[in-house]
Amino acid sequence: KAGVTQTPRYLIKTRGQQVTLSCSPISGHRSVSWYQQTPGQGLQFLFEYFSETQRNKGNFPGRFSGRQFSNSRSEMNVSTLELGDSALYLCASSLAATDGIQYFGAGTRLSVL
Amino acid sequence: GNSVTQMEGPVTLSEEAFLTINCTYTATGYPSLFWYVQYPGEGLQLLLKATKADDKGSNKGFEATYRKETTSFHLEKGSVQVSDSAVYFCALSGRGSGGSNYKLTFGKGTLLTVNP
Numbered sequence: 001k002a003g004v005t006q007t008p009r010y011l012i013k014t015r016g017q018q019v020t021l022s023c024s025p026i027s028g029h030r031s032v033s034w035y036q037q038t039p040g041q042g043l044q045f046l047f048e049y050f051s052e053t054q055r056n057k058g059n060f061p062g063r064f065s066g067r068q069f070s071n072s073r074s075e076m077n078v079s080t081l082e083l084g085d086s087a088l089y090l091c092a093s094s095l096a097a098t099d100g101i102q103y104f105g106a107g108t109r110l111s112v113l
Numbered sequence: 114g115n116s117v118t119q120m121e122g123p124v125t126l127s128e129e130a131f132l133t134i135n136c137t138y139t140a141t142g143y144p145s146l147f148w149y150v151q152y153p154g155e156g157l158q159l160l161l162k163a164t165k166a167d168d169k170g171s172n173k174g175f176e177a178t179y180r181k182e183t184t185s186f187h188l189e190k191g192s193v194q195v196s197d198s199a200v201y202f203c204a205l206s207g208r209g210s211g212g213s214n215y216k217l218t219f220g221k222g223t224l225l226t227v228n229p
Contacts, residue, residue, distance in 0.1 A: 102157075
């Protein structure tokens with residue numbers, strides 16, 4: 001069974017641009033969560049989608065948004081990039097997200113210049 | 114809200130040394146507790162879990178016991194190997210802000226380096 005796939009693995013953008021990251025969950029998993037990982041703040045929860053609906057949201061500004069498609073694939077978008085958005089963005093999938101067992105992708109490393 | 118506090122490290126040990134990484138939590142209700150591990154260049158993967166008080170989770174020689182009285186879930190291993198070098202995250206699963214759905218709350222991670 002293929003794992004969680006995130007694309008692209010690396011991105012370099014400049015301030016003010018926008019970016020879209022993609023996540024393909026494990027087949028059969030309907031829940032997809034997104035996290036931002038930085039050395040200073042650690043892992044911070046962005047949002048979670050289940051069956052195309054956002055079920056949970058972290059404390060991030062509205063510049064961060066996401067969506068989930070009918071095949072459970074998910075995208076997150078960051079508009080008007082800031083230097084502080086430089087981070088590793090991790091996607092995780094699970095069957096139902098109620099037991100805490102999540103399967104993580106390798107992440108997308110975003111650098112904002 | 115829910116929170117997890119773990120020793121930040123870094124922790125540097127020699128091979129075959131004993132490892133303890135402390136983790137304490139704050140949560141309402143009865144959360145499940147987890148240790149996830151992140152090897153260099155990879156995403157996180159579940160190491161072990163415990164779902165109720167006094168449960169002991171174990172995997173690959175690592176152990177952690179869910180202590181409700183001290184709200185702790187310390188990770189231990191009797192004899193570490195070079196291949197255990199990674200970042201270790203303590204986490205809890207509890208209800209999110211919406212009240213009806215669960216989300217994982219992570220500690221900040223502890224970098225472990227094991228030298229031969």
